[in-house]
Amino acid sequence: MEGMKPRVLVVDDDQSLAEMLGIVLRSDGFEPAFVPDGSRALAAFREVKPDIVLLDLMLPGASGIDVCRAIRAESGTPIIMLTAKSDTVDVVLGLESGADDYVVKPFKPKELTARMRARLRKYDDAGGETLTIGPPNSPVNIDVPAHQVVRDGAQISLTPLEFDLLVALARKPRQVFTREVLLEQVWGYRHAADTRLVNVHVQRLRSKVERDPERPEVVLTVRGVGYKAGPP
Amino acid sequence: MTEPLEPAVHSGRVRFAERWGGFERAIGAGIRRLRQAWRRSLQLRVAASTAAVTGVVMLLIGVFLVAQIGAGVLRAKRESAIAQASVGQTTVVQAFTGLSPGDLNGIQSAFDEVTADSGTTGDLFSKVVLSTDDALNAQLQAPVGKIPHSLRQKVEQGTLALQYAEVDTSSGRAPGLIVGQPVSTSAGVFEYYYLFPLSAEAKTLSLVRQTVLVASLAMVLLVAVIATLVTRWVVLPVRAAAQTAGKLAGGDLSQRLPVAGEDDIALLATSFNDMANSLQQQIQRLEKMSRLQQRFTSDVSHELRTPLTTIRMAGELLFAGRADFAPELARSAELLNAELDRFESLLGELLEISRYDAGAAALETEQVDVTGILERALAASEVLASRHQLQIRVHTPPEPVLAELDARRVERILRNLIGNALDHAEGKPVDVSLGYDRSTVAISVRDYGVGLRPGEAALVFNRFWRGDPSRSRLTGGTGLGLAISLEDARLHNGWLQAWGERGKGAVFRLTLPRQAGAPVVESPLPLEPVAPPAVAAPALPADGGAS
Numbered sequence: 001m002e003g004m005k006p007r008v009l010v011v012d013d014d015q016s017l018a019e020m021l022g023i024v025l026r027s028d029g030f031e032p033a034f035v036p037d038g039s040r041a042l043a044a045f046r047e048v049k050p051d052i053v054l055l056d057l058m059l060p061g062a063s064g065i066d067v068c069r070a071i072r073a074e075s076g077t078p079i080i081m082l083t084a085k086s087d088t089v090d091v092v093l094g095l096e097s098g099a100d101d102y103v104v105k106p107f108k109p110k111e112l113t114a115r116m117r118a119r120l121r122k123y124d125d126a127g128g129e130t131l132t133i134g135p136p137n138s139p140v141n142i143d144v145p146a147h148q149v150v151r152d153g154a155q156i157s158l159t160p161l162e163f164d165l166l167v168a169l170a171r172k173p174r175q176v177f178t179r180e181v182l183l184e185q186v187w188g189y190r191h192a193a194d195t196r197l198v199n200v201h202v203q204r205l206r207s208k209v210e211r212d213p214e215r216p217e218v219v220l221t222v223r224g225v226g227y228k229a230g231p232p
Numbered sequence: 233m234t235e236p237l238e239p240a241v242h243s244g245r246v247r248f249a250e251r252w253g254g255f256e257r258a259i260g261a262g263i264r265r266l267r268q269a270w271r272r273s274l275q276l277r278v279a280a281s282t283a284a285v286t287g288v289v290m291l292l293i294g295v296f297l298v299a300q301i302g303a304g305v306l307r308a309k310r311e312s313a314i315a316q317a318s319v320g321q322t323t324v325v326q327a328f329t330g331l332s333p334g335d336l337n338g339i340q341s342a343f344d345e346v347t348a349d350s351g352t353t354g355d356l357f358s359k360v361v362l363s364t365d366d367a368l369n370a371q372l373q374a375p376v377g378k379i380p381h382s383l384r385q386k387v388e389q390g391t392l393a394l395q396y397a398e399v400d401t402s403s404g405r406a407p408g409l410i411v412g413q414p415v416s417t418s419a420g421v422f423e424y425y426y427l428f429p430l431s432a433e434a435k436t437l438s439l440v441r442q443t444v445l446v447a448s449l450a451m452v453l454l455v456a457v458i459a460t461l462v463t464r465w466v467v468l469p470v471r472a473a474a475q476t477a478g479k480l481a482g483g484d485l486s487q488r489l490p491v492a493g494e495d496d497i498a499l500l501a502t503s504f505n506d507m508a509n510s511l512q513q514q515i516q517r518l519e520k521m522s523r524l525q526q527r528f529t530s531d532v533s534h535e536l537r538t539p540l541t542t543i544r545m546a547g548e549l550l551f552a553g554r555a556d557f558a559p560e561l562a563r564s565a566e567l568l569n570a571e572l573d574r575f576e577s578l579l580g581e582l583l584e585i586s587r588y589d590a591g592a593a594a595l596e597t598e599q600v601d602v603t604g605i606l607e608r609a610l611a612a613s614e615v616l617a618s619r620h621q622l623q624i625r626v627h628t629p630p631e632p633v634l635a636e637l638d639a640r641r642v643e644r645i646l647r648n649l650i651g652n653a654l655d656h657a658e659g660k661p662v663d664v665s666l667g668y669d670r671s672t673v674a675i676s677v678r679d680y681g682v683g684l685r686p687g688e689a690a691l692v693f694n695r696f697w698r699g700d701p702s703r704s705r706l707t708g709g710t711g712l713g714l715a716i717s718l719e720d721a722r723l724h725n726g727w728l729q730a731w732g733e734r735g736k737g738a739v740f741r742l743t744l745p746r747q748a749g750a751p752v753v754e755s756p757l758p759l760e761p762v763a764p765p766a767v768a769a770p771a772l773p774a775d776g777g778a779s
Contacts, residue, residue, distance in 0.1 A: 014538050014539075014542070016539070016542045017538055017539075017541055017542045020541075020542045020545045020546060021545070023545075023549065024545050024548075024549065027549075058534055082541075084533050084534035084537040084538060104537075105537040105538060105540070105541040106537055106540040106541040106543075106544040106576055107541060107544070108544065108548060109544075109545045109548050109549075110548070178604070180604075180608070194640065195639060195640075196596075223599055223634075224599045224600060224601055224632065224634040225601065225632075
């Protein structure tokens with residue numbers, strides 16, 4: 001990574017915005033690539049192999065939601081949605097289709113790049129750390145440097161964000177995390193933001209690591225406060 | 233032998249008491265059910281009251297009829313009795329012809345002759361002859377006891393007299409009529425009585441009574457059935473209308489009443505259906521307008537926001553590089569940047585309020601700690617407060633206060649209220665208090681600034697309202713913040729109220745139910761300050777529940 005600029009794929013049909021994004025991203029040390037059409041987004045993704053995707057929700061061709069699902073189906077690459085709609089339904093739909101984060105237009109360039117850096121940031125992997133949480137008869141083992149999660153002998157495939165969320169909870173198994181703290185630690189928000197982000201991603205994480213997502217044992221809800229890791 | 237019986241008796245008594253209690257309860261339940269049916273069923277009320285009125289009328293008619301018939305029957309009996317008696321007189325006179333007063337044997341045989349035919353016809357009538365001389369009656373063993381004393385007195389005075397008394401019949405003593413008259417003969421004055429048993433008349437009267445009773449009962453029953461049927465004709469369509477109206481109110485706008493015939497009921501159904509039609513059209517029109525408005529809002533949102541994003545980024549770039557520009561260009565970049573901020577928040581708030589106008593705002597409730605939301609809102613206002621050296625005094629209970637609400641909206645309300653208070657604080661501190669009770673949670677924000685003129689407390693929530701047009705705002709507020717806050721509070725079924733007095737500052741109080749959708753009846757915090765403004769407002773009122 002050292003010396004290499006992170007590649008960004010910008011999927012947006014608005015020419016001026018794309019060009020402006022290009023100027024801002026280049027000046028902030030990114031290497032942007034552009035695709036204006038939803039139907040060509042997946043091909044461009046395979047070709048560019050970006051480190052992060054900026055995805056407009058309203059696109060000609062295929063909708064942003066479909067593009068998001070298609071990318072997520074083959075890769076855990078961070079996806080940040082650019083949306084003009086802050087309505088709950090649109091935001092939740094976008095997050096549920098696999099986006100890691102979203103930025104509502106009009107956004108400040110610094111806000112956007114800060115979110116992107118938060119998604120590209122790597123955990124300090126020093127020490128070959130391994131973590132164990134969940135019920136003793138069926139624990140979840142996390143190998144932090146190898147980015148591997150194993151339960152009942154089977155490897156669980158998590159996106160980097162889901163992995164970060166699980167590690168954040170697992171590192172302090174007895175501590176209850178409020179949604180705000182998780183937003184700060186995992187998403188890199190400095191100010192309070194939309195807690196729906198946390199809710200949606202906890203649901204996604206549970207659907208992968210829990211035996212029964214309706215009765216979670218690994219990521220527990222603490223009513224009125226937030227979440228915590230299940231006891232090891 | 234007796235001992236084992238004891239418990240049996242005892243348990244029997246207990247069982248009886250239990251059964252009696254159960255019986256009483258059953259009666260109580262029955263009465264309650266009856267009362268309920270009475271209140272709820274028009275049909276039952278109409279049928280029962282019609283039957284009751286008919287019953288009373290039939291009772292009066294029956295009593296009158298029986299009395300009339302009875303009187304008529306007795307009158308006829310008396311007349312026939314008197315006629316019989318006057319016929320009998322001549323028989324007696326003949327029987328005693330030629331007898332002298334001392335001729336006991338003669339008198340005895342005359343007695344027997346006169347009363348002879350009463351033996352065979354005893355159930356129709358019987359006869360008794362007595363002498364006015366009781367000594368003679370005793371000698372002849374005449375049946376003095378059969379005739380009441382009072383009647384004999386009247387007869388002895390020389391007149392024909394009647395009296396109702398008990399008489400002997402073949403089947404024992406029975407009510408009867410006795411007619412007596414004095415008869416002067418050569419052997420002296422005698423009393424001659426006819427005794428008529430009234431059993432035939434009594435039979436007739438009881439038959440009449442039974443007939444009237446049966447006829448009345450049949451009449452009452454018939455009237456009740458007719459009333460039930462007639463009310464049913466009226467009640468059934470009314471019930472159908474009520475049911476249909478209920479379904480309409482429940483949102484099923486396609487519900488209509490069936491129309492049959494041209495009577496009043498059909499008229500009701502027709503008018504009802506017309507009403508439902510026009511309601512449906514209105515609502516569909518409103519729904520369409522609301523959908524259009526939502527679409528428009530959403531489209532405007534996207535169309536405006538995308539170019540604004542580009543402008544925003546360009547502005548930021550220019551602003552960041554302003555050090556290299558000529559002074560005029562640098563200032564222009566600063567102005568552009570500042571006004572972009574204002575434009576952006578104004579656009580955001582306009583879109584938010586148009587969402588409310590379109591009825592598209594939806595609540596996203598979850599169980600959260602309200603003190604946490606307040607802390608976040610305070611943190612967001614900290615920069616502004618410290619920049620203008622304003623002190624915010626926070627009075628919150630130490631324990632978390634859980635409530636089911638939309639954290640994003642509540643935080644927005646609180647940021648608006650705190651920002652508004654800082655705007656008007658005029659260098660004086662701002663008090664923020666949180667109070668709660670079992671069902672509600674309240675947050676009041678108090679400033680000690682210029683306050684509100686009378687009547688302004690109702691205006692502050694109007695869109696783009698400004699208390700004093702010459703005053704500038706620290707927050708650069710859009711004038712929509714409080715209007716949106718009020719909508720946010722209403723969406724929660726909550727209250728947002730303002731109090732203010734010239735020179736004493738203003739209080740904005742938000743009261744929300746702790747359970748989503750529940751109504752707010754009372755706020756745990758006062759709206760008007762209880763303490764004089766010079767003294768700091770109390771952290772929590774006595775009923776704040778913070779113990």
